[in-house]
Amino acid sequence: MMRLWPVIAAMFLALGGLSEVAGYEMAPPRAAAWREIAWPFPRDGWPAGRAFRCGTVECGAEVEVYLRPKLGFCNCDSGVADDDEVDRVADVDMISPRFVPLRAGDVVDVADMHGRIRAYRLDGSRTAIGIAVSHRCDLMAVAAQGRGDAARVQRATLAFLGSQEIRNWMTAALEGR
Amino acid sequence: MGGRVTAVCCTFLVVLLANAASAQQKIGDPPEASNMKLVGTNDLQARSAYQPTIHHQDNSWIAYIGHHGGTDDIPDPVNPMTGKPEPNGTSIVDVTDPAHPKYLRHIPGQEGRYEAGGAQMVRICDGKDLPKGDRNAVYMLRTFGSEAHEIWDVADPANPVLITRIGGLKDTHKNFWECSTGIAYLVSGAPDWRTRRMTQIYDLSDPAHPVKIRDFGLPGQEPGATGAVPTELHGPISTGPKGNRVYFGYGTNKGGFLQIVDRDKLLNGPKEPTPDNLTFPEIARMPLSAMNGAHTVFPMPDMPIAEFARDKDGRTRDIVMIVDEAIQNECGEARQMVWFADVTTEARPMMISSYTVPEVSGAFCERGGRFGSHSSNESMAPVYYKKLAFIAFFNAGVRALDIRDPYHPREVGYFIPSITAATDKRCVTIDGKDRCKVAIQTNNVETDERGYIYAVDRANTGLHILELTDAARAAAGLP
Numbered sequence: 051m052m053r054l055w056p057v058i059a060a061m062f063l064a065l066g067g068l069s070e071v072a073g074y075e076m077a078p079p080r081a082a083a084w085r086e087i088a089w090p091f092p093r094d095g096w097p098a099g100r101a102f103r104c105g106t107v108e109c110g111a112e113v114e115v116y117l118r119p120k121l122g123f124c125n126c127d128s129g130v131a132d133d134d135e136v137d138r139v140a141d142v143d144m145i146s147p148r149f150v151p152l153r154a155g156d157v158v159d160v161a162d163m164h165g166r167i168r169a170y171r172l173d174g175s176r177t178a179i180g181i182a183v184s185h186r187c188d189l190m191a192v193a194a195q196g197r198g199d200a201a202r203v204q205r206a207t208l209a210f211l212g213s214q215e216i217r218n219w220m221t222a223a224l225e226g227r
Numbered sequence: 228m229g230g231r232v233t234a235v236c237c238t239f240l241v242v243l244l245a246n247a248a249s250a251q252q253k254i255g256d257p258p259e260a261s262n263m264k265l266v267g268t269n270d271l272q273a274r275s276a277y278q279p280t281i282h283h284q285d286n287s288w289i290a291y292i293g294h295h296g297g298t299d300d301i302p303d304p305v306n307p308m309t310g311k312p313e314p315n316g317t318s319i320v321d322v323t324d325p326a327h328p329k330y331l332r333h334i335p336g337q338e339g340r341y342e343a344g345g346a347q348m349v350r351i352c353d354g355k356d357l358p359k360g361d362r363n364a365v366y367m368l369r370t371f372g373s374e375a376h377e378i379w380d381v382a383d384p385a386n387p388v389l390i391t392r393i394g395g396l397k398d399t400h401k402n403f404w405e406c407s408t409g410i411a412y413l414v415s416g417a418p419d420w421r422t423r424r425m426t427q428i429y430d431l432s433d434p435a436h437p438v439k440i441r442d443f444g445l446p447g448q449e450p451g452a453t454g455a456v457p458t459e460l461h462g463p464i465s466t467g468p469k470g471n472r473v474y475f476g477y478g479t480n481k482g483g484f485l486q487i488v489d490r491d492k493l494l495n496g497p498k499e500p501t502p503d504n505l506t507f508p509e510i511a512r513m514p515l516s517a518m519n520g521a522h523t524v525f526p527m528p529d530m531p532i533a534e535f536a537r538d539k540d541g542r543t544r545d546i547v548m549i550v551d552e553a554i555q556n557e558c559g560e561a562r563q564m565v566w567f568a569d570v571t572t573e574a575r576p577m578m579i580s581s582y583t584v585p586e587v588s589g590a591f592c593e594r595g596g597r598f599g600s601h602s603s604n605e606s607m608a609p610v611y612y613k614k615l616a617f618i619a620f621f622n623a624g625v626r627a628l629d630i631r632d633p634y635h636p637r638e639v640g641y642f643i644p645s646i647t648a649a650t651d652k653r654c655v656t657i658d659g660k661d662r663c664k665v666a667i668q669t670n671n672v673e674t675d676e677r678g679y680i681y682a683v684d685r686a687n688t689g690l691h692i693l694e695l696t697d698a699a700r701a702a703a704g705l706p
Contacts, residue, residue, distance in 0.1 A: 095481030095517035122480075122554045127343040134421045134456070143455035150453045225656045 083108030084210055091144045096120055109206040113196040119223040126187040130165040140180030141193040146172045152200055161217040169200040179204050188224050250590035252646045252666055262640030262699035267692040269328040272304055273649040274315045276683035277347040281675040284365050289384045291351055291367055292318040292683055296344025298651055306333045314338045315345040317369055319384045325679050325692040331385040337372020344372050352406035359433035366434045370399040376413050378434040390434050398423040401462030412463045417442055419450040424459040446502035458482040461522050474547055478520030480554045480563050485513045485524050485547060487573055513576040518561035522552035523602050527613050545571045546633045553599025553621055556653045558592035563599035565618055567633040582636045584623040595664025596653035597621035608676040615703045617680055622666040625682045629702045640699035643667055644691045651686040678705055
């Protein structure tokens, strides 16, 4: 019995360490970890939006998120109806025109708006997330990219979009403010 | 000094506000016009109108007018002829006497509000022109909301009979039908394609028995493709077997381009929707600015250009008029306008000129609703073809352009109809709240062989039948 307690203690320590790592990986990055960067894409049909970057230390991998309103772009009744619509409108094509969906998308709610989210493989080891949510006839398009696991990029992106500052901005932007 | 500056600023502000206020239409105001005048009107049962097509049949002139869906306030307007609420569909109006148009029939469309319902598009072919048509029939091809195309026999326009329906689609729109061959380019949105709108080509030479020829779109839109999805189609216009070209307009108010397609290769080339097969019939693609789309692409081949008459080469030019569609209310987007492309050297089409209504001429950004172009007349009848074009410009009404020199198009007339009690409001969101105004929203325009101009309103004001006067009439060579 006496010889067992160091083993048990070591197991607890190991489990604690693992859960710490998992907790770190699962935890949403702090809003302060994101810093705004210049809109990195050339002018297209829509005005430029806002772009943000989160570093490896804060987000587990470097992640960039690009978001902008597209006013008058959405089907006013059905909203973002399917994954094809996410492929078309979420601005993932600005990161790379060659993107391949990893799987079927899911429904998502962002800033009280309903829509869909989908993960993609880009060139090389990069992954991307496309999100399109709608409010009446208008759309908020979000594209994100990062290296490595798509689930991690998606978690970081959604956590960022859930911050009050970004929710407020999205609401105002869709009102043309 | 400070007081004087303040006074000047206040005066300027008051003048600005007064100007904006005066620009807004009020019920009872007369129409605004230059070289065009109103001949007759019909309220179209206060239904939001899209494509008008005017057809000469049995010594009568009949206007077939497609409708968008109803509004939030009135989803299904009452048809006074039946006394029942009916989802917006197709209005059939006898315009033989344009001063007294007579409403004959409303064929209900798909349930749904605004663009989600109705029966927007309509084209007409006589049975005697179609290779396998019933010689006594007059066929009306229309969309049924977003989900189907229908063909009706409208030989008796007051009692149309449904012949065929092609259904199971996700977003129908601006079709084209060649009456001499029966080939129809149906803007459809096949369920498995990655775009809302693409082309399904059918042989409708026997309207009772449609034969599918192929699906067509841009590489990247086809089923199973990955990556970026090219801009969706708005509508094509074919020059038929003789011209052997189909001009496709893509985009609405963004990312537009003109695609020039070899009709014979399109109809008879390999049909499996692979990237290679979709590229095979394409001759050229001319992009617009990413801030503009192509609603209507109207071909005018072999136009003699007076300025080039003494040149050894290039005296005639193949011209395509490209009309963008404004979408946002109160100038909430880049200006949508009219462009002219010289496509004489097809592989190198070039934009040569443009036209827009000067905003300041009517403070149109302040009036409410959309300001910008939407569509042009599509009749190729000699009365106006390659001479005058008519552009629906939403709150700036109908604009008549002298296009005989497409390098220098110039406006020769306009007509902005009065609003009525039926005219629907148009809103923008300010600080989270709707702010609405009422303005005319001339949506589509068509002409007939007699020279009458038919303008219809998206905001439920109805049909306005117009004619040219003075300098505009002279420009068209009309007596």
